[in-house]
Amino acid sequence: MxxxxxxxxxxxxxxxxxxxxxxxxxxxxxxxxxxxxxxxxxxxxxxxxxxxxxxxxxxxxxxxxxxxxxxxxxxxxxxxxxxxxxxxxxxxxxxxxxxxxxxxxxxxxxxxxxxxxxxxxxxxxxxxxxxxxxxxxxxxxxxxxxxxxxxxxxxxxxxxxxxxxxxxxxxxxxxxxxxxxxxxxxxxxxxxxxxxxxxDRPAGLRKVRNPISLSEIRNLGAAYWWVVAIATVFTLARFSEAFLILRAHGAGVPLTLVPVVLVLMNVVYALAAYPAGVLSDRINRVNVLAFGIVVLIAADIALALLPSLTGVALGVVLWGLHMGMTQGLLATLVADTAPPELRGTAFGFFNLLGGLAMLAASVMAGALWDRAGPEATFFAGAGFALVALAGLLAVRGRTKIGRIEPK
Missing domain, CATH: 1.20.1250.20 (MFS general substrate transporter like domains)
Structure with missing residues (x-):
């Protein structure tokens, strides 16, 4: 470990x-x-x-x-x-x-x-x-x-x-x-x-001729691609926040007040992101990320099983907490694992695959909502989060993911 x-x-x-x-x-x-x-x-x-x-x-x-x-x-x-x-x-x-x-x-x-x-x-x-x-x-x-x-x-x-x-x-x-x-x-x-x-560009840093060539993509390294793979599966669990608004409206929040749902989520998100980043500088980043995924699972369960206003509020707060504990940390892991001369390319692939996963997640969430109701949507999100958590724990200790070299 x-x-x-x-x-x-x-x-x-x-x-x-x-x-x-x-x-x-x-x-x-x-x-x-x-x-x-x-x-x-x-x-x-x-x-x-x-x-x-x-x-x-x-x-x-x-x-x-x-x-x-x-x-x-x-x-x-x-x-x-x-x-x-x-x-x-x-x-x-x-x-x-x-x-x-x-x-x-x-x-x-x-x-x-x-x-x-x-x-x-x-x-x-x-x-x-x-x-x-x-x-x-x-x-x-x-x-x-x-x-x-x-x-x-x-x-x-x-x-x-x-x-x-x-x-x-x-x-x-x-x-x-x-x-x-x-x-x-x-x-x-x-x-x-x-x-x-x-x-200034560090002296001796390798010059990259074609960042998206197959050889440079291989140079990004196994640890980086593990981060991207886990983040992509995790994004399948983190569908559009529009479904939080729909859940809140279904629980009785008036139309004029539904924007408060996103305000509440983002306030918690903003308050949690910096402390989570500081914590990840103190201990292995994988441990912080794993806890953030567990928080998302708890949010999905609350949103699926507690359709009251109190239950939805709890789910939204937990959703914002998981965002704060994971989104900046995933970017940090990309920076940790990608070679310095390929960081731009690394963030490009990370964002592209995350965007495609978000689109797929939102389509699947909408289809499940229409066919089986909101409970199915949030249980599916919890399922994808469990898969991401299992993948994260499987690679912990086998690669340099989450570790940092001494200063």
């Missing part, structure tokens, strides 16, 4: 300034994005008169575009040997789309804006995560990814809350709220340009 690590105690002040800056960059862009995305489906249907099918097509194309783009942007950052300006390009594209949403005269313009926005997300994702890994010392890597994840999640619940407040203040003026979303988007771009300094 891997030995527990003993490290000097550290605080938030020990986290590199570049990691802090990237966390705030993510938070500001998430605020901007969620202010738009929280209202866009309703705007499309009630103001522009589009069908639900059109909304589904737009969202499907948008998310598929982001997932596919990540693999190429990550590989490009490895080939260039630089990451900051590629990430800045992604944030810049997203910021430039913000004025398109209030100005768009037709659905076609909104489709174009959503598409470009997701291209920007795909471009920035893998280089940004690889840059966090480059900036963070090995003994602070878990805390660094946890901090970035916490700040990012603050944006995920602050954006919808701002959108709700601004809709109330502006008497449901969608376009006014979309204009407000422009501000944090451009602040995010300015912050990554002026506040993030990319570290």
């Amino acid at each position: 891997p030995e527990a690590r003993t490290r000097p105690a550290h605080s938030l002040r020990d986290i590199p300034g570049g990691v802090w800056a990237l966390g705030f960059v993510s938070m500001l862009m998430d605020i901007s994005s969620e202010m738009v995305h929280a209202l866009l489906p309703i705007y499309l249907v009630t103001v522009l008169g589009t069908s639900m099918v059109t909304v589904g097509v737009i969202e499907g194309i948008a998310e598929a575009t982001a997932s596919i783009t990540k693999i190429f942007s990550g590989a490009l950052s490895d080939w260039l040997g630089r990451r900051k300006w590629l990430a800045a390009l992604g944030y810049g594209l997203a910021a430039l789309t913000r004025p398109m949403f209030p100005l768009a005269p037709t659905v076609g313009w909104l489709v174009a804006a959503r598409f470009i926005d997701r291209v920007g997300k795909g471009i920035r994702g893998a280089p940004r995560d690889a840059l966090v890994a480059d900036l963070a010392p090995a003994h602070l890597r878990g805390a660094s990814f946890g901090l970035r994840q916490s700040l990012d999640t603050v944006g995920a619940f602050a954006g919808p809350l701002l959108a709700i407040g601004l809709m109330w203040l502006t008497a449901d003026n969608f376009k006014a709220v979309f204009w407000f979303a422009v501000v944090p988007g451009f602040l995010s771009l300015a912050l990554i340009i002026f506040a993030v300094r990319e570290p």
Whole structure:
């Protein structure tokens, strides 16, 4: 069994300034994005008169575009040997789309804006995560990814809350709220340009000629691919949070209050991510991840067997706790196991396969919900989580997963 690590105690002040800056960059862009995305489906249907099918097509194309783009942007950052300006390009594209949403005269313009926005997300994702890994010392890597994840999640619940407040203040003026979303988007771009300094490329680091060639894919190593395989199976258990909203509504939560479900989940998520990262720097990361999977199983059981408001609230809190304990940690494990010169490519494959697994999980969850009810959906999620847990425990101690070399 891997030995527990003993490290000097550290605080938030020990986290590199570049990691802090990237966390705030993510938070500001998430605020901007969620202010738009929280209202866009309703705007499309009630103001522009589009069908639900059109909304589904737009969202499907948008998310598929982001997932596919990540693999190429990550590989490009490895080939260039630089990451900051590629990430800045992604944030810049997203910021430039913000004025398109209030100005768009037709659905076609909104489709174009959503598409470009997701291209920007795909471009920035893998280089940004690889840059966090480059900036963070090995003994602070878990805390660094946890901090970035916490700040990012603050944006995920602050954006919808701002959108709700601004809709109330502006008497449901969608376009006014979309204009407000422009501000944090451009602040995010300015912050990554002026506040993030990319570290120098280590002397002697191997130059990568073709990051997505078969030979380089093999160079990622067995430990990395074990992490990706376990994460992919685990994602099959972690279907869209839309099903949490449906479960809450079925338990009696009024339509006007169902957004509170995601706010509650994301608050717990944000509060848990950094402490989980710190804990993973103290002990073997696999142990923390395994406990996070157990928490997801408990959440699924609560959501399946306790359909009351109290039961749903418990399930949502546990869901947010598992997210905080696993999402930043999985990114940390990618950084731990991938060669430094291939980190961009590693995050690209990790995000691509995770995105495809999320799509498959949500389709399966919806089919089970329609055919056998919500209980079947959440029990299936618990089953996939058990498979992921079994795979994780099977490789613990056989590879370097979860361990870190002495400082």
